[in-house]
Amino acid sequence: MVDAEASFDVAKLGSKDAYKLLTSALIPRPIAWVSTVSREGIPNLAPYSFFNAVASDPLTVMFSASVKADGSPKDSLKNAQETGEFVINLADEGLAEALNHTSGAWAHGVDEFAQARMTALPSTLIRPPRVEAAPVALECHVSQLTPVIGSDSTMVLGQVVLIHIRRDLLAADGLIDAQRYCPVARLGRDEYSTLGRIFSLARPKV
Numbered sequence: 001m002v003d004a005e006a007s008f009d010v011a012k013l014g015s016k017d018a019y020k021l022l023t024s025a026l027i028p029r030p031i032a033w034v035s036t037v038s039r040e041g042i043p044n045l046a047p048y049s050f051f052n053a054v055a056s057d058p059l060t061v062m063f064s065a066s067v068k069a070d071g072s073p074k075d076s077l078k079n080a081q082e083t084g085e086f087v088i089n090l091a092d093e094g095l096a097e098a099l100n101h102t103s104g105a106w107a108h109g110v111d112e113f114a115q116a117r118m119t120a121l122p123s124t125l126i127r128p129p130r131v132e133a134a135p136v137a138l139e140c141h142v143s144q145l146t147p148v149i150g151s152d153s154t155m156v157l158g159q160v161v162l163i164h165i166r167r168d169l170l171a172a173d174g175l176i177d178a179q180r181y182c183p184v185a186r187l188g189r190d191e192y193s194t195l196g197r198i199f200s201l202a203r204p205k206v
């Protein structure tokens, strides 16, 4: 008889396979397309799918950065740490290839906006520019840097201070219309997805 379930002891899997398995299960993940500037003022842009909102008041988001192949900090983390600011750009389907392009291990000091042919738009309250073509962008102040114990990752938490939304995405209730937004999300392997069926459920009144 074939077992209906497979169970994997993470300690025996090896970290790379465990990571691959987990990221094929935790889907779809929103993607933070993080823009920062270096201390020298060079813009940087890279995607992070270990990303989410973590508090509502003050409005706080986080992304988690591991290290480069040589063990040094990724540029987004280094810049956020040094300048205290970052933008979370959110990409729609049409931007998926450009977003993926910016995940290349470009050297510190390479402007990924130029690499991906993305126009950089000045932010309003912070120095890092944002992606002009991004339908949504969150200007953030770094509020906390938290090493993930035992790992090579650091969580960057930031307070959202300004939210930009392309006007045509706003529905009559002032919120974003999901269908028109068409955000791109990360799956496992090299897979991405867009939204599937959308439905509503009222919260239980207890």
Ligand SMILES: Cc1cc2nc3c(=O)[nH]c(=O)nc-3n(C[C@H](O)[C@H](O)[C@H](O)COP(=O)(O)O)c2cc1C
Residues within 6 Å of the ligand: 031, 044, 045, 046, 047, 048, 049, 050, 051, 064, 065, 066, 067, 073, 074, 075, 076, 077, 099, 100, 102, 103, 104, 105, 106, 186
């Ligand atoms: C869709 C996508 C999501 C990614 N998510 C993460 C992540 O959550 N954490 C991470 O450390 N790297 C992640 N990466 C890899 C980084 O984007 C990559 O290492 C990049 O070179 C980092 O750039 P930076 O050094 O300019 O910050 C992701 C790559 C892609 C394509």
